[in-house]
Amino acid sequence: MEKHTMLYPPAYFTFFILSISWTACAPETVTGAKVRYHHHQNAPNLPKLFVFGDSYADAGNSPKSTAISWKKPYGVSFPGKPSGRFSDGRVLTDYIASFLGTSSPIPFNEWLGLGEKSALENGLNFAEGGTGVFTTLANGPNMTTQINVFQQLVQEEEVYSPENMSSSVALVSVAGNDYAAYFGKNGTNEESPVFTKSIMSQLVLDLQRIHGLGVRRVGVTAMHPLGCLPMTTASISHKNCSENGNWLAKFHNQMLQENIENLNNEAGAPVFVILDLYSAFMSALNLQNNHPGNSTFEDQLSPCCVGTERGYTCGSVNGVGIEKYIVCEDLKQFFWDDIHPSQQGWEAVYSALKPSLQSLLN
Secondary structure, eight states, X not given: OOOOOOOSOOSOOOOOOOOOOBOOBOOOEETTEEOOOSSOTTOTTOOOEEEEESTTTOBSOSOTTTOGGGSTTTTTTTTSSOOSXXXXXXXXXXXXXXXXXXXXXXXXXXXXXXXXXXXGTTEEEOOOTTOOSSOOSSSSOOHHHHHHHXXXXXXXXXXSOHHHHTTOEEEEEOSHHHHHHHHHTTOOTTTHHHHHHHHHHHXXXXXXXXXXXXXSEEEEEOOOXXXXXXXXHXXXXXXXXXXXXHHHHHHHHHHHHHHHHHHHHHHXXXXXXXXXXXXXXXXXXXXXXXXXXXXXXXXXXXBSEEESSTTOOTTOBOTTSOBOEEEOSSOOSSBSSSSSBOHHHHHHHHHHHHHHHGGGTO
């Protein structure tokens, strides 16, 4: 494979923070669409899913007192009320679980309130909004901490047996918030490749730890097209993606590809699988050279849920409790808010990812 030859990012690039959350979700019909299982739901040999990372994978772990994902109108499509997911409905975790033939694993914080081992039959979700490989601008558990908790459950509490782990799968979704913290602390474009390398060094250790705890296959997301997020495209009226914004994602993904190839060579098997969110987003949005083409989504780069005035965002209310946001009528836009896909957006991404997901089962 040709080694990365990218130069420094063009011009100027500002960053943002991704938020994350967690919650259990049973499959059911939403807006006429049913999540279809690939296996019988009660089959004893279904793989358990362990989830680590940020808001793209969180299903209810973020604090109810502060996270926007626990406020209306989040969850309006599924489950019909806020559930801690950063979307109007299902997120990436839910679709990965459906592909594996099981229900979404229970969020760790929710399980702590139950304390029942039977609630762990589908796995566990440790992902929390705003977190990253390293400590970020958010006050949440980074990847090392999330894996530490998982390790304690496996090795000390013996919650999962070797038999339980033999067909298990991990989903890892991280790094967007690491870049947000980097630029938020006055990191420079010129030095960003060095920071990317530090992310990769730690991420490799994290992935090795997860596999070393008995997880058979580990799926890790590539960086999505940062320059296409509504937060980035707002300054140009959501007309096209930012070339500068997408540069860092491409560089990150080049390095990820190289490191995953090295890990699989060392393992002697395709243990680690890249879930290419960059290509999946671009395909779902039908973007050509950063410009939207024909698509089933309306206003591809615009968010469905937005604040009505400066300083307000999706889910905001003013001091007297009046809603200061609006929601698109048919929920048919790819993006739900300034950062996160809608349920229909995630479903389109999932469709694009399906060929690579098969590698998680081999």
